[in-house]
Amino acid sequence: MTDYFAEKAAAWDDNPVRxxxxxxFHKAVLPLVGPAANRSVLDFGCGTGLLGLLFAEDARSVDLVDTSPAMAKVLRGKIAAQGLANVAVRLGELSELALPESSFDLVVSLNALHHITDIPTVLTQLRRLGSPGGHFVVADLMAEDGSFHGAETVPHNGFDPAALSGQFQAAGFEVLGTCxxxxxxxxDASGALRDYPQFLLHARKL
Ligand SMILES: C[S@@+](CC[C@H](N)C(=O)[O-])C[C@H]1O[C@@H](n2cnc3c(N)ncnc32)[C@H](O)[C@@H]1O
Structure with a gap:
């Protein structure tokens, strides 16, 4: 399978915007989910771990899921350099990974869902991994005109948070809010500075 991020991975963290x-997002998630004692966290579409590694200090464990070997290589280097013992890199599709069912207290995902063609299937897979009452907090682009990725095409040019909330509900989540x-x-591609608002969606496993 083509690694869409192969050429981007090495310099991914050099972009201060990311x-x-x-x-x-990390700062926004913490008050939503309360104190972190002994929490098991899963970051879906973790990339180089810009988000997931922020949870490592307080969590019991952080599982970092991604399909890009190039992103995972950068991530493994960071984990080794920081000497983190409570994080695990899981490379592959959720359907291929033997992740333990009903075991994650917090599932987070940042700017990964717009790369997923079949959102309902991934939401069902993620829900299976969450603990009963577990928190799911995702952030992604609000619906945009496609200029965010320039000449590249992605499955979704952002999302309408209300429509995505409906997909979460259909997959068996209670949606607590979006903002x-x-x-x-x-x-953008022409060089003009553009604003791309991001939404956050907070849900729990029913
Ligand atoms: C825009 S990047 C965001 C990375 C990271 N969350 C961040 O904010 O820096 C999207 C990530 O989603 C990953 N991804 C795409 N499809 C995926 C899938 N089916 N399962 C897991 N990760 C996937 C990509 O490999 C990539 O690392």
Whole structure:
């Protein structure tokens, strides 16, 4: 399978906009899910771990799931450099990974869902992994005109949070709320600076 991120991985963390959105999302998630004692966390579409590794300090465990070997290589280097013992990189599709059912207290995902063609299937797979009452907090682009990825095409040019909430509900989640949590400012293909608002969706496994 083509690794869409093969050429981007090495310099992924050099972009301060990506670092900032991961920090903003982490900060937004913490008050929603309460104190972190002994929490098991899964980051879906973790990339180089810009988000997931922020949870490692307080969590019992952090499982970092991604399909890109190039992103995983960068991530493994960071884990080794930081000497983190409570994190695990899981490379592959959720359907291929032997992740333990009903075991994650918190599932997070940042800017990964717009790369997923079949959202209902992934939501069902993620729900199976969450503990009863477990938190699911995702952040992604609000619906945009496709300029965010320039000439590249992705399965979704952002999302309408209300429509995505409906997909979460159909997959067996209770949606606790959505909000705008951050705005990514970056140049579009013409070089003009554009604002791309990000939403956050908070759900629990029913
Ligand atoms: C835009 S990047 C975001 C990475 C990271 N969450 C961040 O904010 O820096 C999207 C990530 O989703 C991953 N991804 C795409 N499809 C996936 C799938 N089916 N399962 C797991 N990860 C996937 C990509 O490999 C990539 O690392």
């Amino acid at each position: 670092v900032a959105v991961a920090r903003a 705008q949590h951050h705005t990514i400012r970056k140049p």
